[in-house]
Amino acid sequence: MxxxxxxxxxxxxxxxxxxxxxxxxxxxxxxxxxxxxxxxxxxxxxxxxxxxxxYKAFSLVPRGKNIVTVCMGTACHVRGGPQILDEMERDLEIKSGRTTADGNFTLESVNCLGCCAIGPVVVVNGKYYSHISVQKVGKLLKEYKST
Amino acid sequence: MKRITHPEQLITWKNRLLERHAPGKKTVVISSGTCGQASGSLQIIEAFKKELEKRNLKDEINLKMTGCHGFCEMEPNVLILPNGVFYKNLKTEDVPQIIEETLLNGKVISSLCYASPKSDEIISDCEAIPFYQKQKRLLTADNVRLDPTSIDDYIICNGYQALAKVFFNMTGEEVVEEIKKSGLRGRGGGGFLTGLKWELCRKEDGEPKYIICNADEGDPGAYMDRSLLEGNPHSVLEGMIIGAYAIGAAEGYIYVRMEYPLAVKHVTRALAEARTYGFLGKAILGSEFEFDIHIVQGAGAFVSGEETSLMASIEGRRAFPRQRPPFPAQSGLWGKPTNINNVETWANVPLIINKGADWYAGIGTKKSKGTKIFSLVGKINNTGLVEVPMGITLREIIYDIGGGIKDGKKFKAVQTGGPSGGCIPADQIDLPIDYDSLTKAGSIMGSGGMIVMDEDTCMVDIARYFLEFTQEESCGKCVPCRVGTRQMVDILTRICRGEGKEDDIGKLEELARTVKAASLCGLGQTAPNPVLTTIRYFRDEYEVHIKEKSCPALACKDLIVYDIDPKKCVGCLLCKKSCPAEAISGERKKVHIIDQEKCTKCGTCLDVCPPKIRAVSKYTGKKMDKILKKRQAKRDNP
The missing domain is CATH 1.10.10 (Arc Repressor Mutant, subunit A)
Structure with a gap:
């Protein structure tokens, strides 16, 4: 400090x-x-x-090893962003804003990342994934589950 | 490079750069803003680097990484110079072919070119693509020409010439007059006359004075400021330095939202370069003027885009708005006279100084001058950033530039102005787009988000979405905003669930009036707009939700079911395999069935069912009840 x-x-x-x-x-x-x-x-x-x-940026509790952020901007909303978040919550068995019990994932949503043209967008540890669909969620998370 | 201490030195330096520049040289320009990078532009660059090295062509062919070119739908894309060929949606495998055929042999690879969605006509020339043809790219023009991490590239594109002109040929007063004459209005939302705002701050007595660049672009669906900061940061800095000179400010701040890491990186670098060259700091360009700019990162609060909240945030406090007057020009940052403009407004300034206020005022309509960048997103074919003259019609933007609605669906509405704006219905498609006509239609220009909606978008759900947004972002200072938006969200959520009551629309209207009238800042005052405009133009949709418990757009989750038509299903197992909730049962070549209790209504089955078969459909209202009853009966008597 x-x-x-x-x-x-x-x-x-x-x-x-x-x-x-x-x-x-x-x-x-x-x-x-x-x-x-x-x-x-x-x-x-x-x-x-x-x-x-x-401010939403700060957390007083430790966050997961992998930070998954789902964009909830308007453009992502009309292209199915909420369904992506639902599926993430179902797959990770946590609500948005929470961290998994093993500390591997924190799931968050964000109001808009400003990449509206390529939505729905998901960011994992700073890496952007474009045109995400419900089907792709499982595969995407799997990539990070072993790490 | 040493400091530039005289305007003539700037010209000498530019000429020297031009000599080295070799404009005819073969160059691959790679659009690499955040969208581009998210789509894989960095991998494309790596592939080009490797391939050029392998073939020993590094000295003959230039690679240039630029900011966003605006055509985000086609990312990753490249522009091949000097012949201007545009290749879209590239994969790393395409790179050797591009080098071999186009760069070395001058041949166009038609499979990588843009094809018109209407006629399938192949268009290789970037400028001939309809998306670009109808635009008037002034602010975004240099995004394809310059590497945003190189101040020299900006200087080649006449960068900092406006600054030199102002410092040595104009007084501060004359600069203010010029901006006033141009008719430039704030691009952040309010649309206040920029020159007038500058004048008010200039006339104040307090010292020191501050200027701020508001880059807290929080409206979901708008990202032109990000693109400008990422793609041409020096144009914003030059605008700010000119503004500081005109107003007499000693210090400037750029407040950027934390969700824009690449913009922060490019601006930070641009600031350092501008200091080295002597465009910032003491004795700018050898004059007596001293000015510097600091960058401040936001921390994820939408309300900090409101000017008084933003200043509180810079001061290290919670981003609470406060009563105006006093306006920032009178008492702003640390109680001193302060002038705030947004990114796009600042970027307009060098342009006006270079080309003159009369030229600028010749573009646009009587009361809205110049161009405006819109982010054209949602259910549209050509998503991206488009820069158009004020006064262009919605039809030209959506059909000529945007290429129409995705998948041949019907255009329903366009949402402008973010959470403070509203939805404009399809029958107003010939509306000219400027500040006043948008306000008249019940919406606002805002920062320029334009979200296109088709028949599948539910207007009640959109209203709920925006109210949920503002409710979550309400700072909580004013009761009408904090509690009123909560009540509105509750009512809207109820309606979307099919639990709406007869008098809900009236209640919403009444709440909207109160929240608008009794909130302190723009967030609360405009929060009800999405509800009011959707009630104004789509009242019938609200009524169907309330009276018939059905969602005509088939979007509200609680009011729809997915069902497989046994007559059409061929039993291909596709939907069964892809269902993430494992809600589909069935065997190969036998009809599949959706378990309504397990179904999460994600829509995957509908997406994967082959278009030739189309066995999966969505149902609402009476049809939905019928399906549910049938399933229930089957469960009771199997």
Whole structure:
């Protein structure tokens, strides 16, 4: 944590950039990091808690090894995005926003990735998959199940 | 390269680059924005690299990786220069053939060319493709010419010339006047006159002043800002520096949504290059003007696209909107005068300065000037980003550029303006597209999303989709927005489930009025628009959902069943094998049956049933009840 905080000034505007960095390093925001961030920025812990729970990007619990994001944008919606998410939930046996018990997958949805032309779109660990159909879901997840 | 400290140096440098440039050289231009990369453009580039190396052609043939060319449906695609041949939907296996036949022997490979969906005519010349022909590509023109990670490419395309012109030939006031004269209006949603906005901020006394580029493109279905930042980031930076000079700002911020990693990467690089060349920082171009730009990443909150929320977010607070006035021009970032424009607006600025306000004002309609980039998506043949002059009709966009509706289906409506906009029905297809006509039709221009819907799209479901979106994204500050949208979602969900009540439409209208009138920011004030326009144009669909418990578009999951016609089914096992829920039973050459209790209604069986057979269909309303009863009877007396 100290090493991370060294890169940031003590101005409050750094709070979101710091949280981004912490999440990149640890995969989530460990609750025990909050006092240190608060001390660095000289703002209260509760304020940081308020900020990090306001923004969807941050998670206070560890996330899965593989992050599966299903796009729920309008273009993906009319091309069957909700059915893709349904199938993902069924296959992984978790609801969107949750992590599987073995910690292998976190399933998330996003409002729009801006790749509307090639929808429905699914992103796994930053890799984009275009024109996904319900049929392709099983095969796609299988690729990551063994890892 | 050293800092450029004088306008003449910029010209000398450009000329030197042009000498090295060799315009006639054979070049493979690869469209590689996020869409392109998602479709495999990076693999195509690798294949070209390997093959050129293998054949020892590295010095003779250039490879150029650019941003998005707009024709996303055809990704991955390449443009072969100098002859302008366009190859689409490529696979890595196609690469050796392209090098052998087209690059070395000048032959066109017709199987890789675009074919008109109407006439099957093969069109090899990129500019002759109808998708491009009817567009007026001004902002997006250079996307095919430049490598977005190279400032030199931008300079070759006359980059930073507008900046030099402004710094040494115009006062700040004159720049504001020029932008005012051009008639440019904000491309982010509101459509406020950009020049006027600049003037208000310029006249304020507070110091320092800030400018912001709003790149928190949150409207689902709109991605032109992403494409501009990815494909031509310097055009946005140049616009911002000119704006800072005109307004007298010392610092600028680009607020980009975190969902756009490639845009962040390209902008970050562009900023570093612009600093090295002396277009940012102290003594820009040798003048006394000092200005720098910082990049801030969002954190996944739609409301932060609203200007006051965005500023709160930059300051390191929760993205809550606040009351206006005071407007950002009076009291913005850290209480100082601030000017916010969106990406596309900023990108228009260098163009206006270079070619003049009169030229710009000659494009478009009386009150809407210039071009607008739309993202044409949904149930349309040619999905992609299209740049068109304001005033073009919906028909020209959908049929001439977009190539009509997918799979020969019927055009039903187009949704513009994202969650703040509305649905325009098919009978208004000759509507000219500009700020005022869209508002009159009950929708808005918004940031330019254009989602095409066909007969299979349910308008009640679309209204529910958008309300669910705004309800989830409501920051919770105002009760009417927080609670009102929740009530509206509940009613709409009920209607989509077939549990609608007689007075639901009236209730929705009443709630919509309250939410619109009593919310603080744009999110709440416009959130009911998708509901209001769908009620206005598709009231009958609501009524059928409520009274007959059926969904005419066969889209609402709870109001449909899938069933296999025993007379048509040949027992090929295709649907049985592909059903993810294992809800289909049957043997080879025997009729298959769907277990309605297991069926998740994903539609896979309908998709895989061969078109010659078409045994699977969707049913709603009375027919659906009949099927369910029949199945029930069979279960009771097997």
């Amino acid at each position: 100290k090493k991370i905080l060294k890169d940031f000034s003590r101005n409050q505007k750094e709070v979101v950039p710091i949280l981004h960095r912490v999440q990149t390093e640890y995969g989530y925001i460990p609750p025990e990091s909050l006092p240190e961030i608060a001390e660095h920025l000289k703002i209260s812990e509760s304020e940081i808690y308020g900020i990090l729970t306001f």
